Amino acid sequence: MDPKLSSDLLRGHTDTIVLGILWRGDKYGFEIYKTILEKTDEEYELKETTLYSSYKRLEKEGYITAYWGDETLGGRRKYYHITEKGKKLYMQNKKDWAFTQKILNSLLEESK
């Protein structure tokens, strides 16, 4: 059977994924969503609700800031910007993940 992407596992890292995408520049909601789709070859359809919850959470904790774009045509877009605090969290989460991955690998190795 073809390997499948574990949505649950990915969902637990939504905040980190969003922070990682924002590190490369300010983006608005749909851009972030599209980036995730493209990066996962459209394998992973992250629920929009999950993403919006993530933005709200990150914004509240001060990891990202939001501002309205100055589009005149169509609706205004809300852009998100990563803060220094957010960058720190991203680096820490990445480190944590690498460590977890290592442990998980060795655990799964044993059970073979």
Add this chain to the structure above:
Amino acid sequence: MNTGEYIDKLFSDYEDNKTLSDFKEELESNLKDRISYLQSKGTSEQDAWEKATAELTDISEIAQQLSLKKQKEVFADMYLKTRNYISTKRAVLYILFGGFLALGIILSVLSYLSTDNPMAGLGALIPFMIIPVCGLIFMGLTQETAGRYPFPWKRAVFYVISIAVILFGLIVFSMMFFTSEAGLPEAIATLIPFALPGLMLLVFLGLTEKEHRKPWAIKQEIEIMKHGELYNNPQKSMKRGLLSGALWLFTTALVVTLGMIFGFRYSLPLFLFAVAGEVLIEFFMISKK
């Protein structure tokens, strides 16, 4: 149905507030982009619409959080005040001014009792009361609280000046009243250069004052006005006002009269009874409800 209508319908159960309408605007622009993106990839208009909107069905969870969060913030601001608005520097100043004021009152009472001359007591009040009272007023006005923004310091200075002048005028008035041969007329005349201009400045400041309460505090007040029964009724609040006005006038008259006859040392504590009476009036008004 267009995107705007769709989003409005999605959130029809939630009370609109700034946070929610911001969120709706964000959602709509993203939804539009999502639909046109899907169409550009060859999805039919109908399918694109269905695919994009299908994901938004459980978005109402967030809406609930947004309204709930708003309420929680108001609640936290009111009762569980998480932020401390008084810095150490300010706390020290409050204590210093408070101590200064207490010291002034003690000194003035002592000098009055030891000399039996009201002049001595009043004289001590000029520096020992005016300075700390002004300091405390300045601190109070420029203090941010859970429900109020601070006054700009320049405006606070004007308030302080007006109150200092009024206080000075009142003390001079009492001094003239006790010492001058002419008594009352001369004492009243001293109100013209001090208390009057101070009062005029104060009234001017009060009339031109802006709103300093925080938005939630204003909202809360409207809410309380709506639900509060006690003073919502103008007749009731008038009755209450008249009652306490009468109490204080009566007490003041009694203090002055008895003070003239037996000495103010014995009559002044009568004000304590007035305070007790005030509390009783409040109790009476509440229990009558």
